[in-house]
Amino acid sequence: MNLLEFVSELFSVEKDSLKLETGPGDFPEWDSLGHLNLLTELEEKFNITFDMDETMSIQSISDLKKTLEDKGIDCS
Amino acid sequence: MKVKLIDALLNQPPNKTFLIIDDKTISYGDFLKLVSKTISFLKKSSKKYVFINSEKNEFTLAAYFASSKLGKISAFIDPLSKYPELFTGLSNDDGIYFSNEDYKEVTKSEFKPIINSEQVTHNDISEIIFTTGTTGSPKGVLISHETTLNTAININKFTGLKNADVEMHMMPISHSFGLARVRCCVLKGCTIIFQNGFSNLASFFIALEQYKGTVISTVPAGIQFLIKLTKDKISNYQSQIRMIELGSSPMTSESKIELTQLLPNTDICMHYGLTEASRSTFLDFKKDYKFISSVGKANKGTKILIIDKNDNKCSNNDNGEVCIAGTNLFSGYAFTKIKPQYHKEYFKTGDYGYLDDNGYLFFQGRKDDMMNISGKKVSPIEIEKYINQVSFIRDVACIEAENKRTGLVEIKAFVVLDDKKIVDNWSSEIKKYLKNKIEYYKIPARIVNIDSIPKSHNGKILRIKLKEDNEC
Numbered sequence: 001m002n003l004l005e006f007v008s009e010l011f012s013v014e015k016d017s018l019k020l021e022t023g024p025g026d027f028p029e030w031d032s033l034g035h036l037n038l039l040t041e042l043e044e045k046f047n048i049t050f051d052m053d054e055t056m057s058i059q060s061i062s063d064l065k066k067t068l069e070d071k072g073i074d075c076s
Numbered sequence: 077m078k079v080k081l082i083d084a085l086l087n088q089p090p091n092k093t094f095l096i097i098d099d100k101t102i103s104y105g106d107f108l109k110l111v112s113k114t115i116s117f118l119k120k121s122s123k124k125y126v127f128i129n130s131e132k133n134e135f136t137l138a139a140y141f142a143s144s145k146l147g148k149i150s151a152f153i154d155p156l157s158k159y160p161e162l163f164t165g166l167s168n169d170d171g172i173y174f175s176n177e178d179y180k181e182v183t184k185s186e187f188k189p190i191i192n193s194e195q196v197t198h199n200d201i202s203e204i205i206f207t208t209g210t211t212g213s214p215k216g217v218l219i220s221h222e223t224t225l226n227t228a229i230n231i232n233k234f235t236g237l238k239n240a241d242v243e244m245h246m247m248p249i250s251h252s253f254g255l256a257r258v259r260c261c262v263l264k265g266c267t268i269i270f271q272n273g274f275s276n277l278a279s280f281f282i283a284l285e286q287y288k289g290t291v292i293s294t295v296p297a298g299i300q301f302l303i304k305l306t307k308d309k310i311s312n313y314q315s316q317i318r319m320i321e322l323g324s325s326p327m328t329s330e331s332k333i334e335l336t337q338l339l340p341n342t343d344i345c346m347h348y349g350l351t352e353a354s355r356s357t358f359l360d361f362k363k364d365y366k367f368i369s370s371v372g373k374a375n376k377g378t379k380i381l382i383i384d385k386n387d388n389k390c391s392n393n394d395n396g397e398v399c400i401a402g403t404n405l406f407s408g409y410a411f412t413k414i415k416p417q418y419h420k421e422y423f424k425t426g427d428y429g430y431l432d433d434n435g436y437l438f439f440q441g442r443k444d445d446m447m448n449i450s451g452k453k454v455s456p457i458e459i460e461k462y463i464n465q466v467s468f469i470r471d472v473a474c475i476e477a478e479n480k481r482t483g484l485v486e487i488k489a490f491v492v493l494d495d496k497k498i499v500d501n502w503s504s505e506i507k508k509y510l511k512n513k514i515e516y517y518k519i520p521a522r523i524v525n526i527d528s529i530p531k532s533h534n535g536k537i538l539r540i541k542l543k544e545d546n547e548c
Contacts, residue, residue, distance in 0.1 A: 012507040012519065024275035028516040032274040032301045033450055033484060037521065039305070040481045055305045056278050 023060035088265040114142035116185040125171025130250035135179035151204040152250040215412035226403040228259040246294040295451035296327035323347040324451030353400040370436035378402035447476040468497040489520035
């Protein structure tokens, strides 16, 4: 899965505007509700769950990528 | 009447922390210096309004207090709104518009110590809060100095806010709830920690831990989000968090009870009101436990009346339109053709509900089809107008619906597509189109294709049927 594409599609933002450092609050669509939607979409798509520590540690797309890869999901 | 909020700022020890934003700490003394410089900046203009681009920072607040002191009217512009095109008769000529760039000039302005507050007449307007109107057109709600002060005093009486409190402030300050919380804190001389919602959970918990936050003010969706993602972590702070004020959108009884159980030592209250009638009722989750499904009782200085369609008073437990009178009422509308509706001295809110035998108000819904998305009022008509402009759309209807996975309310659009004009990724194309037209939170989270929109014999969209048929 291309994570940048996934985030871009979910929030309807241009993929080019996203970087690995982009995170919650960096653009209006990625607010608390958007963040919850992002995590639940990923949980459903890959049949995974994020525990509290993982949730707290996700402050950028890069963090999210690392968390997903730790769960064996290819985010290249 | 003096501008009591300025007096309250002056009465605090200059070294006491007023505001914390990220790693920046601003004392009451430093903030007053900034207010003074902003006064010098604003004095250069004779214009009546100060349009404040209300990003959550110290400059925005300084512009608000400086405007008050000068007797100018603060008009908060949501950074996301499409100012000023949306507002009837509003133009850049009406006032000074502060962007973040202007704030840089403010810091270079002259500093003169503020001795005491200037006189402001009793019914002078303090501010305009912009809200979405029932027809989808925004309107400005005029609030007087007297109303802002009375409301803040009454809120503090109910919530028992203390000078030593440190408030985790989670809401935008362009909205009634968020701005009122700032006023409450200033009156008591509290410390405020500005957070931009709960999107950065780590930042929230770090600030809560580091600065020993004792009060949280937020919309129900914020707390629900917090519990959903961090489970019971908030309960680790049950002896630290003294009070929570919730408001701006409904909350289920189950969620209220869950929160009370997680934080048994915390005073949790919730208000009901509109921008036009802020904090009309308060519900104390513990004291009013038996009436947890209500929105509480009338706040001090506020009267509630329920009337039927003929403007006759309803009996207890009978549904009707909620009308409000009292010291918390607004002074009128601006930049709109809409006129407020009254029954005697009572403002007709457009909300439906009933009062029980004990005086508790039970909210039943809106007279119009207004949606409430995380505390932001959204008109389906506005969204439908823009979706209808998309070339491959034949018909559309929007409703608010609970997302079964997250438990939070979001906007769901039902569209009838024109088979001859349809494009690939039609859902994304609709969202892209809306992005250039309306604020992000008004863009439907889900867009569903259906064969036809259910309508009454006179063409009105049957939103309840849409909800029932689609199990929303």
